[in-house]
Amino acid sequence: MFRYFFIVLAVTTISNIGFSQQIYKRTLTLMGSRFDITVVATEKIKAHQYIDQAVEEISRIEKLISSWDKSSQTSLINTNAGIRAVTVDKELFDLIHRAIQLSKLTDGAFDISYASMDQIWKFDNSMTTMPTEQDINASVARVGYHNIIMDKEKSTVYLTKKGMKIGFGAIGKGYAADKAKDLLVKQGVIAGIINASGDMNTWGNQPDGSEWKVAITNPMNKNNAFALLPVVNSAVVTSGNYEKYVVLEGKRYTHIIDPRTGYPSTGIISVTVFAPKAELADALATSVFVMGIETGVNRINQLKGVECIIIDDQGDIHTSNHITIHQ
Structure with missing residues (x-):
């Protein structure tokens, strides 16, 4: 997004006249x-x-928080979507938790799992026709903050669906x-x-x-x-x-x-x-x-x-x- x-x-x-700062x-x-x-x-x-x-x-x-850096904890979460939970630092855990709270506050208008969406909309002057309803529905099939499972005691994050991704472009x-x-x-x-x-x-x-x-x-x-x-x-x-x-x-x-x-x-x-x-x-x-x-x-x-x-x-x-x- x-x-x-x-x-x-x-x-x-x-000017510095009359001001020390x-x-x-x-x-x-x-x-x-x-x-x-x-x-x-x-x-x-x-x-x-x-x-x-x-x-x-x-x-x-x-x-x-980078999803482009393959060694980041965020990338590790995405790589293991639908496979296993990933242990993360408290800072990242807390950021994801706050993001989910914001999703609830906005009824899903904000959702860090938007990163799963296929880029079917193009804004580089190359689009001439509307995407099909089928393509649009498919693009959101893996999106949904409800599918981000967090375990506070273990400090783990698990994306329940394969192909899910989280990204911090709208908050990072x-x-x-x-x-x-x-x-x-x-x-x-x-x-x-x-x-x-x-x-x-x-x-x-x-x-x-x-x-x-x-x-x-x-x-x-x-x-x-x-x-x-x-x-x-x-x-x-x-x-x-x-x-x-x-x-x-x-x-x-x-x-x-x-x-x-x-x-x-x-x-x-x-x-x-x-x-x-x-x-x-x-x-x-x-x-x-x-x-x-x-x-x-x-x-x-x-x-x-x-x-x-x-x-x-x-x-x-x-x-x-x-x-x-x-x-």
């Missing part, structure tokens, strides 16, 4: 995606040491952003941002005391932002489908697929979710696409400390209860 994220970080440019930022590729790591520190050397530690932590997580970068932030906070970094291709977690303030802000891109005109919002010690994720889609028989289909049906979601082109953790915001952003506007907003309104902004395919804006957009 690949997704395209586009979110612009609005960071005030600060400064902003240091590094952009690099991790987990196959762009990461922007920003820290506030008094010394350049120390700041880059902090960033190095964050990079090391993100790389560690990638090795743990958010988790990595959270873990990198936690590490830097423990190291004494007073403020910063981990931006994992739009999966963003922030803490503290800018050196002048102002809040970090994010500019939410207008998907109807990507050169402009429709909102500039503060993010205070929390996470924000924007998920958009305005660049990866296909039009078949006059209908627009997004690359975000409903793991329960095998059909792409429709009606929404952008979802932004604010939450305490990027992991949660990451999963919910995808889920809202799948659940649809009414169900998605209703579900977000039931979650404490979570808000969302939805833009539909007509350009209309829908928000959860505690967000107001002045246009």
